[in-house]
Amino acid sequence: MFTKFFSVLCIFTATVLSSNVASAAEVKFDQARAYLPMKGGRATASYVELKNETAKEAKIEVVSAEGFKAAEMHETFETDGKMGMRKIENLTLKSQASDSLVPGGKHIMLFDPTRDFKDGDTISITLKVNNTARKVAFKMVPRVSKESEPHH
């Protein structure tokens, strides 16, 4: 009796765990990069390409960023000829939908670095995908490259 109960419990636990892992794993994060913080500024921004390959809607939230005191999702908007920013709590991706966090659009703001970074470093930003924590590696890149064009 105990063996049977234990087997059912194991199967149930494995099913729950695997469904959560699969759900998180199937939202893909590509080209994740964060700009190196600049002297004189307390905030920098990071960007990423998102694709929800799951069969259900995915809600994505920003929790924290390693090496920064705070991290938030923001979006840039234009009103009356002025560019502004506002915090957004999350973004939602429909099944099989894609979205991009890009300069001038939605982005992850990183506040008050707690250590120095250099070009090529990687930081871990913790996100929540449907309430499941997920760490995503973001590569640190300079604002202005040695070439003429900025990184995007």
Place this chain on the structure above:
Amino acid sequence: MSDSTLPKKPLLSPLTQITLISLVLASLTIGVIYSYLNREPKLGGGIDLIYRDQPWSLADHASPLTLFYVGYAKCPDVCPMTLSHVAGAYKKLSEDEAKKVQVLFLSVDFAHDTAADVANYAAQFHPSFIGLTGSETAINDTVDRFGVSYILEKDPKSYLGYSISHTDRVLILDRRGAVLESISSPRSSDAILFPLKGYL
């Protein structure tokens, strides 16, 4: 024969009259041209702000052309994106062309951006870029004169606690600070370079 029948001799010879009229016309023309060249620009004008805790004036640092951008140093998205494009355009200029262009960045965040913050911030895009700040009054006078604007908004939900909405325009100024061209939200260095080249 009486004196009245004698032809009157003109006071000035015809040559002298023509010379005088020419001089008057030339003076008037020069006066008009001088007034035109020194008129107050409809948009733009002087810039008197602070650079690294010292007074900084466009009149003292006149350059044939100036690229002027208004934002704030703690802006994480729009300002660095546009300043990156300005830097990209500047780097594409030849050495001789670059000598004729200076780049100014004005932070309107007088409450949070120190003179050192703004100067250091601007210089990271290119060592020659000048980051300016000033008193609230001086900043507001300047942005009004150049037809740009900003709004400081509290944002208690955000870690920073505030946000500044501002115009996203790169202005091309002549030596006196008159606005020659206003480039709205440039999203590439070429969007700045091509109009700039037209004035070089």
